[in-house]
Amino acid sequence: MSRHWWLALQVARRLWFRATLYAVIAAITAVLGIALGRFIPDSLSDVIGTKAVDAILTIIASSMLTVTTFSLSTLVSATSAAATSGTPRAISLLLQDRTAQSALSTFLGAFLFSLVGLIALNTGLYGGGGRVVLFAVTLAVVALIVVMLLRWIDHLAGLGQVSETIRRVADATEPPLTALAGRPYLGAVGWATPPDTATAVLADDAGFIRHLDIARLQAMAEALDLTFYVRVRPGDYCWLGQPIAYVDAPKGLGEPDEDNLGEIKQVFTIGPQRSYDQDPLFGLTVLSEIASRALSPGINDPGTANDVTVQAARLMTRLGQAFVERRRLEIEGAEEAADFKRVHLMPITTTELMEAAYLPIARDGAGMIEVVTTMLQALYGLTQVGDAELADCARRMGETVTARAREGLPHDMDRERLDAILEKLSGPELHPLR
Incomplete structure (x- = not known):
């Protein structure tokens, strides 16, 4: 992606952009009724009633501004909760949420539409036919508001929760991470x-x-x-x-x-800040930050750290599968040649990816046997993907997790459980761990 398109994409992701776009469309739609009104017979306005549109627009104008303000306050509270329970680096993803942006933009657009419509009605710009057009558009706006309110209410159930934050970070990390296998040097x-x-x-x-x-x-x-x-x-x-x-x-x-x-x-x-678009290390780092915060003494939430471990394992598994596919194409001679042969670029190593995802969790979760167990299972799974380099990095990270756990586990019983886990994972038959 060129720099100009990337900058345009950053602007399009901003909260104000979609809100401004919806507001402009709403204002144009309200004014368009004046031009289309002359094609509608004035007699139809008697069927609707002269005051019907005024009443509906007044209700929309008085309610949508309140709803917009409340929704914006809810979004701010959700981002604050995500920063507190997860990491501040995830706030940008919440502010780029399409459902939240669409809800705020719809409510603001409906308010501006009703406001412009009321101004035009009170100044006599609409004739009988214009009122019919405005009434039809107003009914469509009411239906749009109802649908968006239902979507927004359902969306609020997960907004700001740490599990939702983890999912959003993982979704933002996956595209640049899997693209790394097919285009390791961009x-x-x-x-x-x-x-x-x-x-x-x-x-x-x-x-x-x-x-x-x-x-x-x-x-x-x-x-x-x-x-x-x-x-x-x-x-x-x-x-x-x-x-x-x-x-x-x-x-x-x-x-x-x-x-x-x-x-x-x-x-x-x-x-001053990193971006998710071309930087898979950033997404993995943000995931590990969420786990580290969850493992802090003030929060003490090993379950969240396990969720991050599983999400990181899922992402690394996709990467390993892409590595296997690329090597298959190399053997068959079907691999695509580099697009930019006059540019040499430093690579991102699999070791860097593995350390960004797991090293902070191995450090902060060394004293919790449930976190160590999940990490060892995840790392063992990465050795089975089929990529030799990924398997080697996973084994070395597993040795790091084991070494830190032996020093960090406070009780002999936990260390015995660690030995039992290692024995199962290294035995001739792998038994499911519970």
């Missing part, structure tokens, strides 16, 4: 050491890499006969003046060099 080629003649591109700001426009780099490389060596990936932190890329230009960068280097820097979107 469509570019693997890292190679840049030549000594390559020019360093220095970061002009401090922060996280939020987005990387590889296609734009490839276009510049083809136009100017360049080769790029990108040292950072989305999610990496960079400091002011850090070399974030090197560019090899056999024919020179042209004049002036600063302009070309400035254009290259625009490919790297740097900001």
Whole structure:
């Protein structure tokens, strides 16, 4: 995805964007009745009644503003609850919730529609035919409000709950994680050491890499006969003046060099917060943060940590399956070639993914045998997916979990249970653990 489309997508996800869009459509719809009214016979207005539309619009106008304010307060309370019980890094996902945005936008749009309609009615802009059109549209708006209220009430049952927060983070993590198997370098080629003649591109700001426009780099490389060596990936932190890329230009960068280097820097979107879109490590890190908070002494909720462990195992299983499919295509010679062959990019290793998902839980849950049990089962399951690299990382993480558990479990009985679990998982026959 290009940088411009990515920025447009970030705007479209904002709460105000959909609300503004609905409000504009509602205002246009109310005014459109004036233009369409002349095609409707005025005699039909006698059937409806001259005051019917006024009464309905007055009710909508007086109630929808209150409903909108209440719904917005509910959303704020839900995000606060998610930040308290989960992690503040998940708030952006709740604010991007489509159902919540649609509900708020529908209520605000209905309020503005009724307000514009009342203004037009009281100023005499609607004739008899216009009132008929406005009445028909008003009935459609009432039906839309009822449907959205029912959806919103059902949606409120889970909004802000920690289980819902975990699900949303997992859903946001899965696309970039599974895409990592098919396009491990975002469509570019693997890292190679840049030549000594390559020019360093220095970061002009401090922060996280939020987005990387590889296609734009490839276009510049083809136009100017360049080769790029990108040292950072989305999610990496960079400091002011850090070399974030090197560019090899056999024919020179042209004049002036600063302009070309400035254009290259625009490919790297740097900001104070990480983004889920191209950064699977961020999603796994947020999941582990939720588990760590649940395992803190003040909350002491090992069940939530187990839920996170299972969700992370599900995501890593999908990744392992994608790895197996990619290697099958490599053997058959059907693997797709890199789209951006003039761009070299640092990889994300399976070890980094495994540590982001499980290392904090292994540290904070080492003293709880129920958390250790779930982690060992999940890690054992990852060794059975069929990918050798993933299996090796899971075994090493299992050794880490075991070592921390032996030090952290406070009672001999728990350590005996740990030995029993390890024996079952390493025996010739795996028995279901309860």
